[in-house]
Amino acid sequence: MADRKTPGLAGAVAGIALAAGGAAFASFLAQRHKDGDDNAPLYTRKRPGTDNPIVGRTVTIRKPRAELYEYWKDFGNLARFMENLQTIRKDGDAHIWTIKAPAGQTVEVRTEVVQDVANETIAWRSLEGSDIETNGEVTFTDAPGDRGTRVSLVMFYNPPAGELGRAIAKLFQREPEVQARHDLKRFKMLMETGEIATSAHTEDATRRAKQQETGR
């Protein structure tokens, strides 16, 4: 396990692309569609009134709401499409996330589910004593007609090393917004096609590309 002061850790903190700052996140969730003049999600505002970046993304997946919810609810599945996530295992009511960090390191985060409404939403936050703090919420709503389900992933992000943490994260190309977008699109691919698209031409190239992406 990495020391929480190392740059490697900061990179990983950003890498998981999940949020910190429980209270602020909760208030964000409560206000996101009320506070403002327009109907756009808060995270698309040009000037969010906070230093804490709010990360959010929506994809439409041509699968029933229940199927997507069930897949996500089994947290062990998340490592299949979140590329910096090595494993998630259950520990009582909590989940322990093992996250890949640069230079072959890993960090661990204990999370608890704070909200779980069947076929609608799952929210989680990190517990005290974790290497990093995270907060996230995924919601599932019906898309019009037979378009399937709209899946929104919203995260509140408060990098532990402040701006420096984000700068380091950028260096590792793990800007949380990009990571969140990529992870959600991989989820979509997996659900709609049963696989995650790659243009790698050989197994070796696949391995090399993965190593490059995870900075190891």
Next chain:
Amino acid sequence: MRALTWHGTHDVRVDTVDDPEIINPRDAILKITSTAICGSDLHLYDGVIPGVVPGDVLGHEFMGEVVETGAESTLKKGQRVVVPFTISCGGCFHCQIKQYSACENSNPVEKQDMSATLYGHPMSALFGYSHLTGGYSGGQAEYVRVPFSDVGPIVIPDHLEDEKVLFLSDILPTGWMGAENAEIQPDDTVAVWGCGPVGLFAIQSAIVMGASKVIAIDHYPHRLELAKKLGAEVIDFRKTDVRDALMEMSGGIGCDAVIDAVGMESHGFAIDNMIDIAKQKIGIGADRASALKQAILAVRPGGRVSIPGVYGGMTDKFPLGALMEKGLQVRSGQTHVQRYTKDLLEKIEDGTLDTTFLISHRLPLEDAARGYKCFREKQDSWTKVILKPGMEQGQTA
């Protein structure tokens, strides 16, 4: 294996590269029997499409024999298939509404950002056509990995030889969709800019769709001759004032529909085209669009503009006023190949469409670099080049 690889502008080589492998369950591996050089490959050759990396294997028109299948592939070893150049998953929203070239799942996630920035949305992956469209290795090679092999490839009956069906991969459906997008009515006069392979297939398609008159515009005598043989009237733009001629030939009304089968590297002596050429040369890359600009002025008010020709970026001095004031309809796009393969295969089988008339050269894969050079430099006589991996060198049919 041996494969045609891109190394820089006007520098392609046949190199030895790793054999492809099955990566995902829906993959298949083909042993290529025939592959072609496309006019749009020349945009890569000329270095005007961004996102090509040295070592990339080119080629998006190919067919072959299935030699390996992933667990979820529906193909069987030994089948002969033609593969659409658009890679499409079949399961996303866009595939479901048959807009296959907008497939949301075939372009790898990490490759989507660049085209999303450039175009607002990522598009489907294409074989052998830059990393904007996925960075997949192409089919100008001995073998190719085909993702989503249960969706795209069409199985070919044994009695149809390669040359009759190879163009189902791109240029035949592209020409067909170019004509379909022009919404041709029986009394229409239709003008087609460019008598390259796509233009020629668009002309043939427009005639099959019942256009009363099809007018082909180019400057290469041999290509105009091919258009004439298909039943088109022709205009040599170097000798004739195109807009004047089109007005006269359409009875003073203007063409009901126009088809730009030229794309971003159009010839012509218009002053804006010269400026665009200069910009492309110094790398600030405005698309040369003189054919399209002329087409927009030539089409009648309320007419239809179809653009199968390839564009990649921005263009300058676009006649937007003509587009608006004349109330034109514009349709374009990379071809939704999977939408057309089955019907077009039937039209090849029953003789409605001839696909072999434009093939001018057949070369071994090893001669592919020469094929590119000649296809670019001798456009009059080199109308279409087919590459055969099995063919012995020095043999040219």
